[in-house]
Amino acid sequence: MLGYRGAVELPDGVLVVVKRECPTCTLVEPVLGQLAAALGDDLHVYCQDDPSFPSNVPQVIDDTGLEVSWQLGLTTVPTLIRVEHGKELDRLEGWLRKDWEAVTGVADLGPGLPEYRPGCGSRTVDPDIADELAVRFKASTLRSRRIRLADLEDEMEAAFDRGWTDGLPVVPPTEARVLRMLEGTSRAPDEVVAVVPPDLVECTVEKVAVNAVMAGCRPEYLPVVVAALEAACTDDFNAHGLLATTWFSGPMAIVNGPVAPAIGMNSGLNALGQGNRANATIGRALQLVIRNVGGGKPGGVDRATLGQPGKYTFCFAEDEDGSPWEPLSVERGFPPGTSTVTLFAAGGVHGLADQLSRTPESLARSLAASLRSVFHPKLVIGFDACLVVSPEHGRVFREAGWTKARLRQELNELLTIDGVELVRGAGGISEGMAEQFRSASLPKFRDGGLLIVHAGGKAGFFSAIISGWASGALGSAPVTREVVG
Amino acid sequence: MTRIVLDPTGELNPPARTLVDRPRSLDDKTIGLLDITKARGDVFLNQLEQRLVARGWRVRRFAKPTFTKPAPIDLRQEISTTCDVVIEALAD
Numbered sequence: 001m002l003g004y005r006g007a008v009e010l011p012d013g014v015l016v017v018v019k020r021e022c023p024t025c026t027l028v029e030p031v032l033g034q035l036a037a038a039l040g041d042d043l044h045v046y047c048q049d050d051p052s053f054p055s056n057v058p059q060v061i062d063d064t065g066l067e068v069s070w071q072l073g074l075t076t077v078p079t080l081i082r083v084e085h086g087k088e089l090d091r092l093e094g095w096l097r098k099d100w101e102a103v104t105g106v107a108d109l110g111p112g113l114p115e116y117r118p119g120c121g122s123r124t125v126d127p128d129i130a131d132e133l134a135v136r137f138k139a140s141t142l143r144s145r146r147i148r149l150a151d152l153e154d155e156m157e158a159a160f161d162r163g164w165t166d167g168l169p170v171v172p173p174t175e176a177r178v179l180r181m182l183e184g185t186s187r188a189p190d191e192v193v194a195v196v197p198p199d200l201v202e203c204t205v206e207k208v209a210v211n212a213v214m215a216g217c218r219p220e221y222l223p224v225v226v227a228a229l230e231a232a233c234t235d236d237f238n239a240h241g242l243l244a245t246t247w248f249s250g251p252m253a254i255v256n257g258p259v260a261p262a263i264g265m266n267s268g269l270n271a272l273g274q275g276n277r278a279n280a281t282i283g284r285a286l287q288l289v290i291r292n293v294g295g296g297k298p299g300g301v302d303r304a305t306l307g308q309p310g311k312y313t314f315c316f317a318e319d320e321d322g323s324p325w326e327p328l329s330v331e332r333g334f335p336p337g338t339s340t341v342t343l344f345a346a347g348g349v350h351g352l353a354d355q356l357s358r359t360p361e362s363l364a365r366s367l368a369a370s371l372r373s374v375f376h377p378k379l380v381i382g383f384d385a386c387l388v389v390s391p392e393h394g395r396v397f398r399e400a401g402w403t404k405a406r407l408r409q410e411l412n413e414l415l416t417i418d419g420v421e422l423v424r425g426a427g428g429i430s431e432g433m434a435e436q437f438r439s440a441s442l443p444k445f446r447d448g449g450l451l452i453v454h455a456g457g458k459a460g461f462f463s464a465i466i467s468g469w470a471s472g473a474l475g476s477a478p479v480t481r482e483v484v485g
Numbered sequence: 486m487t488r489i490v491l492d493p494t495g496e497l498n499p500p501a502r503t504l505v506d507r508p509r510s511l512d513d514k515t516i517g518l519l520d521i522t523k524a525r526g527d528v529f530l531n532q533l534e535q536r537l538v539a540r541g542w543r544v545r546r547f548a549k550p551t552f553t554k555p556a557p558i559d560l561r562q563e564i565s566t567t568c569d570v571v572i573e574a575l576a577d
Contacts, residue, residue, distance in 0.1 A: 145492035155488055164493050173491045201495035210493045241553030292493040475553040 004088055005137075008071040013042030014104050015081040017069055020053040022120035025078050028095050029054040031110040038106045048077065048123045066124050070133045074122035080104070094119035131176035139175040141189060144210055146175075159214070164292055166284065166312055170214035181209040184219030185226065186485055193226055194233035196294035197240035198301040203229065203293045208285070211292055215285035215313075220263045221278055223483050224341055225285045228253045228315075231343040231479040232286060238476045242345050242469060243296040246303050249469040250311035251290075252346035252386070253283055254453055256329035257339030259483050260317035267317035269457030272349055272388070272464060283315030308348040316455055322391055323454035324398035331404065332480045339483040344386050344451060345476035347467035350374075354393070355461040360400040363393060364407060367463065368414035372444055374467045378422045378432040380442045384449040384468030384478070390456030393463045404452055415444035446471050451478060508570060511542050517568035519556070520548040526574035533572065 004010075016032060018025035033056030035043050044061060047053050048069055051062035063069050072081070076093040082103050083089065090103045095117045101109050124133055149158050155172045159165050171177065182189055182205070189206035196203045205226065212225050232239040232251050242249055255265055266276035274280065290296045298304065304311070320327045329340040352370040357363035367387065375383040389397070397407060419437040426432055433442065449471050456462070469475050508514055516537055518530045530546070537544050547564055549556045556564075564571055 142491065145496055146489050147492055149488040149490065155490070158490075172488075173493055175489060175491065178491055196495070199495055199497060201497060203495070207493065207495075210491045214493055235554075238554055240555060241551075245553065288493070293495045295495060295497070470551075470553050474551050 005071045005073050008068055010081075010083045010086055010088060011044050012083050012085065013044060014039055015044045015046065015072075015083060016078055017046045017048065017063065017072065017074055017081075017122070018054065018078045019048040019120070019123060020050040022077050024095055024117045024119050025053075027113060027117055028078060028110060029056060031095075031100065031113070032057050034109055035104060035106060039104065066129075066133055067137060069122055069124045070137050075125050076119040077122050078119055079122070131180065134179045135175045138179055142175060142178060142206060143190060143204070144178075144206060163297070164214065164288075166287060166291065168312065170288070171216055173210045173213040177213045178206070178209050181213050181217065181219050181222055182206065184209075184222035187226070194229050196229070196233055196289060197296065198243060199293075199295035201293050201295070203233075203289060207293050208289055211288040212281070212285040214292075215288050216277065216281040217285050218263070218277070218281075221282050221285070223485050224253075224255060224259060224263070224278075224282050224339075225289075227341040227481040227483045228282065228286045228343060229289055231341055231481040232290070234479050236477045237343055237345070237479040239290060239294075239296075240301075242476055243290060243294075244301050244303055245469060245475075246305045247469050248304060248306060248308040248347040248467075249345045250308070250314060251283075251286055252310060252314040252344045252466065253286065253316075254328060254342045254344065254386075254451075255282075255315065255317040255340070255483075256320065256327045256334075256342070257337060257483070259339035260320075265317035267319035267455045268322075271316045271319070271455040271457075272314075279315050279317070280313050283310075283313030286315075287311065287313065310346055310348065314346055318453045319391070319455045322394070324394045324402075325404035325452070325454060328451065328453045329480060332478075334480065334482065340480050341483060342451075342478055342480040344466070344478045345384070345469035346386065347469065350465045350467065352463050352465055353461060354463075357461075358396060360397050360402045360407070361410070363396050364410045365414060367465075368411050370465055371411065371415060371450070372417070374444070374465065376431055378426065378429060380417060380422060380433065380444045381446050381449075382471060382474065383445075384451070384471040384476075385445060386451040386453065386466040386468065388456065388464040388466065389452065389454050390460055390463050391454075391458050392461045394454050408450065408452065411450065412443060412445075416441050417444065448472075448477070511537075511540075511570070514569035515543045515545055515567060517564045517571035518544060518546050519564065519571055519573040520546070521552040521556075521573065521575060522549055523552045523575070529574050530572075 032054045036057045045057045046061045046063040046068055048063050051060050080092040092099050097115050156169050159170045187205045191205050192202045194203055212222055263278050265278040330336050334340050354366040374385045419440040422433040423435050423438045424432040520526045520530050534544050
């Protein structure tokens with residue numbers, strides 16, 4: 001049941017909405033005659049397809065334009081609604097004698113009729129006209145500028161021509177599609193979600209929805225996109241700098257909590273790869289908002305030397321059920337069962353294979369050796385990383401009873417490096433830490449600079465290392481936001 | 486058939502601003518040197534400062550807290566109210 005949308009005044013009394021082509025509506029025609037006799041002017045019958053039906057009711061109200069039905073949010077006919085002082089008090093769908101008698105206060109309705117018959121679909125939810133009705137009755141609430149495409153303009157090419165795409169085709173953001181997208185959130189279309197860099201533009205829920213349509217999102221993904229945008233546009237995450245940097249990185253979204261399976265996100269096989277609509281389009285929608293609303297484009301404020309394919313889209317869910325550890329969201333302070341998005345300033349994915357380690361000590365050493373290469377093997381502290389542990393590697397830690405904290409502690413110890421190995425010139429490599437650190441021991445990652453999550457298919461002794469970008473207050477820190485419907 | 490799509494952009498209409506005229510001379514001007522704090526930007530600005538001061542010009546030094554973020558408003562305000570021109574060291 002959609003419920004009353006609020007834009008028509010409801011007359012007091014009993015409202016019944018019917019259509020002639022509905023067998024249940026024709027079945028209850030005698031009942032409507034009884035109600036007309038008993039209630040007089042307090043009965044208001046609306047017909048969706050034929051105002052001469054029902055013939056035994058004087059002054060059937062013509063709703064063939066479906067405005068009242070749409071504003072009432074009907075899904076079924078017949079629907080009976082009791083209204084007092086303009087407020088809906090009861091709503092019944094289909095025919096059920098005892099309920100109709102209770103709500104109308106009229107006894108002995110429909111003698112000889114069956115006790116119960118389900119209704120039919122309201123015309124307002126017919127797939128071929130539902131979108132048209134939404135545009136007719138609701139499009140005026142949308143504030144975005146309307147762009148009329150020329151007759152000879154291809155609608156896909158039009159988006160390229162106007163600079164709205166990331167290089168791949170986008171879904172044309174028609175009024176109907178944007179209205180449908182907005183059904184995915186309870187937030188008002190004109191609510192400002194964030195101020196989007198680099199142009200520092202206030203971005204409304206509606207503008208997020210427009211770009212989510214273009215990215216290919218379904219409406220139920222919208223709250224995740226909104227939360228991701230909120231996280232991106234914080235001073236801590238620093239989307240401006242992330243966009244502007246010459247480094248490879250872009251925003252990567254990790255989704256935790258019940259929303260991930262509910263919208264069909266992939267946390268398993270090929271979790272970081274292609275092929276899942278939610279993963280693919282949520283990350284893309286975030287990037288399109290930054291491009292279109294924020295004005296951040298390659299060659300403009302985006303100065304990436306090489307970039308990386310994750311800048312089209314980079315989003316996945318954590319495999320919480322299969323994880324040996326608490327979810328990332330819980331580690332970051334959210335109660336278990338909370339749906340969240342965590343944004344990380346991600347460079348590329350670097351794979352690590354270790355098919356022989358069966359002890360956590362050995363596997364941790366493998367992971368540490370690979371993590372050391374983030375940014376540069378001789379540069380430390382300045383860059384974060386995200387370690388994605390796959391199920392077969394996770395099993396090694398689970399069977400040994402290693403908590404995530406234990407793994408982190410071991411990695412910290414393995415990645416505390418003598419300055420003599422790191423300074424400029426050491427190992428015959430000019431790059432490195434400044435000479436002043438020669439006698440120090442330095443951690444590879446700042447405190448809080450290594451995220452650990454669990455995802456991936458069941459086969460493969462592999463884990464992924466996702467390099468970060470300038471870390472913490474210097475650049476970007478991971479930011480987590482709750483997904484609010 | 487008429488096809489209408491919604492504008493996905495920020496729909497900005499930025500005001501057109503004209504650039505201030507370039508000074509004919511730096512005499513009696515204050516020159517701001519803004520270090521965005523990228524590596525070795527200070528090397529470049531130190532050299533520049535020496536040369537400017539040797540010519541008798543006034544120089545003020547500024548630095549962003551981090552090169553990854555836009556200069557804070559207070560810093561921009563200070564530069565604009567205390568300097569006539571500014572030179573920014575951008576690159577590594």
